[in-house]
Amino acid sequence: MLSYRHAFHAGNHADILKHFTLWLVLDYFNKKDKPYWYIDTHSGAGVYNLAGEQAQKVGEYRQGIALLRAASGLPETLQQFNACLKNLLPDENLYCGSPFLAAATLRESDKMRLFELHPADFELLQNNIREWKLGRRCIAKKENGYQGLITLLPPPTRRAVVLIDPPYEEKQDYERVVKTLKEAQKRFAEGCYIVWYPCLSREESRKLPQTLMKLSPENYLNAQLHVHAPRADGFGMHGSGMFVINPPYLLAKQLADTLPALCELLKQDNQARFELDYRIA
Secondary structure (H helix, E strand, C coil): CCCCCHHHCCCCHHHHHHHHHHHHHHHHHHCCCCCCEEEECCCCCCEEECCCHHHHHHCHHHHCHHHHHHCCCCCHHHHHHHHHHHHHCCCCCEEECHHHHHHHHCCCCCEEEEECCCHHHHHHHHHHHHHHCCHHHEEEECCCHHHHHHHHCCCCCCCEEEEECCCCCCCHHHHHHHHHHHHHHHHCCCCEEEEEEEECCCHHHHHHHHHHHHHCCCCEEEEEEECCCCCCCCCCCCEEEEEEECCCCCHHHHHHHHHHHHHHHHCCCCCCEEEEEEECC
């Protein structure tokens, strides 16, 4: 199933939580001299045009990145993230995907491996990669990202940040995420695995964090941001979550210090809330 295009949703509240968390993790990895790999199983196009037809059709960025760009008085870490995004893409009609955010932080010794199956998005991703001028440090493949990830593990560096970010349009994606992580941990237990997931009324979504917790009960972090109450009809995404296996030890405090402000900034009704649960070895 290749119908999902992230351009319709780029820059929404889920992207802000996802990219802020990813930015914090990459910043931690960059503080150590040892090189690492960044692996993205569902890369998308890499950069999105918020003035384009797809983004304008639903306009979700107006309740996400547009609010962040206009905000003041944010906690210091959120201010730094906001400044980073403005520096990367000074044109406010553009918004980054995870690969571009990672590419901007990549050091000469680090490498990126990207996977994207949608033919149109893969072509856009390839075009964007050429503009980033990373050479062989960045390789993108038009392959199944779940399977592609496993073939890369363990990386030669023995350090890696892995983002697993499927659209969850198919129920099977929930099972695929868990199955892939189990296999990945067998091959490379020390990797930092980041899973984005939607907060929906459906059972698969509600149960996923508990299932992931069983994979790493002593070393995990789970952060959720709910921007509004679940709809009465049960449809739609009212929030999203980030589950991190082997999180950096600073991540829990960084999110505890910033999630209240992020929730206040992005809330769409008075039932907006956040959750932060973790156990870090």
